Amino acid sequence: MLVDDEGRIAFVGPLEEARKRAEGAEEVDLGGAAVLPGLIDPHSHFTGALQYLLYADLSACTSFAEITETLKAFAAENNIGPDGVIMGNGYDQNNLVEQRHPDKSVLNAVSEDTPVLITHVSNHMGVANDCLLKLAGITPTTPDPEGGRYGRMDGTGDLDGYAEEPAAMNPFYAVTTPRLGLDFAAMVPAMQRIYLEHGVTTCQDGATAPDMAGVLVSLAKAGLLKMDIVAYPMWGTDVMATLAANPEYDSQDYHGHFRFGGLKMFLDGSPQGLTAWMTEPYVEGPDGERDWVAYGTMTDEDAAAFAKIAIDSNHQLLCHCNGDAAADQLLRVYEAARDASDNP
Numbered sequence: 001m002l003v004d005d006e007g008r009i010a011f012v013g014p015l016e017e018a019r020k021r022a023e024g025a026e027e028v029d030l031g032g033a034a035v036l037p038g039l040i041d042p043h044s045h046f047t048g049a050l051q052y053l054l055y056a057d058l059s060a061c062t063s064f065a066e067i068t069e070t071l072k073a074f075a076a077e078n079n080i081g082p083d084g085v086i087m088g089n090g091y092d093q094n095n096l097v098e099q100r101h102p103d104k105s106v107l108n109a110v111s112e113d114t115p116v117l118i119t120h121v122s123n124h125m126g127v128a129n130d131c132l133l134k135l136a137g138i139t140p141t142t143p144d145p146e147g148g149r150y151g152r153m154d155g156t157g158d159l160d161g162y163a164e165e166p167a168a169m170n171p172f173y174a175v176t177t178p179r180l181g182l183d184f185a186a187m188v189p190a191m192q193r194i195y196l197e198h199g200v201t202t203c204q205d206g207a208t209a210p211d212m213a214g215v216l217v218s219l220a221k222a223g224l225l226k227m228d229i230v231a232y233p234m235w236g237t238d239v240m241a242t243l244a245a246n247p248e249y250d251s252q253d254y255h256g257h258f259r260f261g262g263l264k265m266f267l268d269g270s271p272q273g274l275t276a277w278m279t280e281p282y283v284e285g286p287d288g289e290r291d292w293v294a295y296g297t298m299t300d301e302d303a304a305a306f307a308k309i310a311i312d313s314n315h316q317l318l319c320h321c322n323g324d325a326a327a328d329q330l331l332r333v334y335e336a337a338r339d340a341s342d343n344p
Contacts, residue, residue, distance in 0.1 A: 001018070002018045002025070038199065039201065041195065046231075050182070050187065056087065057090055058090045059090035062095060064102050067102055074088070091119075091120060092272060101286075115129065115176060115179070117132055124270035128172050129161060147165055147167040147295075148297070150168055151163070151164070185219070195227060203228070204231075207266070209233075213246065217258065220255060220256030228254050230261040231260050232263060234266070235298070246260070261318075265307070266297050267303065267320060268322055276322035277293065278324060279293065293325065296325070307333055
């Protein structure tokens with residue numbers, strides 16, 4: 001097999017013929033191993049690969065105590081103090097002996113003067129300590145945002161630190177992200193390696209915020225991307241402004257291994273977290289409810305309006321919809337948007 005300077009397969013056939021076509025080219029003997037074309041990732045969040053580099057891994061934790069100890073060890077190993085942030089990712093309440101999400105007391109035991117945030121394996125929910133709640137301005141009087149909710153202690157209304165879905169999580173990220181001191185130019189080789197080591201050569205950033213769009217464009221311009229990345233600006237921001245600010249990349253062609261592929265909206269949550277929006281109740285809700293079907297994150301009006309933006313502007317529309325009620329909503333609002341659009 002002969003590969004060109006861009007990494008594309010240029011020829012497959014006899015070795016002598018390959019040598020004739022590219023005299024003097026570097027030869028690599030794979031010792032009988034197979035070569036496969038690069039895999040295309042159908043859905044992930046490339047910028048989310050940061051969590052594997054900067055967060056404590058909680059995926060093996062089986063109890064609240066193990067979460068606390070893992071975070072303490074991570075903070076000590078990385079010398080994280082009050083000016084920083086302690087982050088953990090990958091816990092699953094289904095794998096904990098307590099069979100529920102941790103609360104802020106578990107994280108207060110890690111630190112009372114440094115913000116602590118852990119995120120669920122689905123990345124749809126998480127838990128903050130008291131320090132982070134205060135820094136984020138989330139108080140017992142803070143209402144639940146549309147499409148999300150904050151956990152409350154039984155009978156008191158006080159916050160227990162739990163936050164569900166991006167609408168509730170985003171105020172925490174507004175505090176934690178600046179404290180991480182992100183240097184994307186330095187980290188992007190390791191972020192790409194996570195994909196490349198698994199054979200993925202085209203990946204998706206499936207909910208791109210405006211600041212992350214700017215980061216990806218800057219990485220492409222600097223020639224730091226070695227794999228193709230396709231991004232989808234996310235509902236809740238001025239997506240068309242993001243595209244207009246980077247017209248070269250709003251294209252079917254990659255430039256510097258990057259392009260925008262379309263737009264993204266978000267209609268429900270996670271089956272693991274019991275927030276996928278269903279038409280029939282779960283066996284049991286997060287608080288033992290027998291009629292729990294979760295909820296949608298966008299109204300029909302907002303979803304139809306966003307879908308129409310995609311249709312009118314000839315952009316592919318991606319949609320997060322795990323539950324059947326969310327899938328029904330997608331079909332309903334897309335049909336309405338299509339009928340309302342003048343774009344054939």
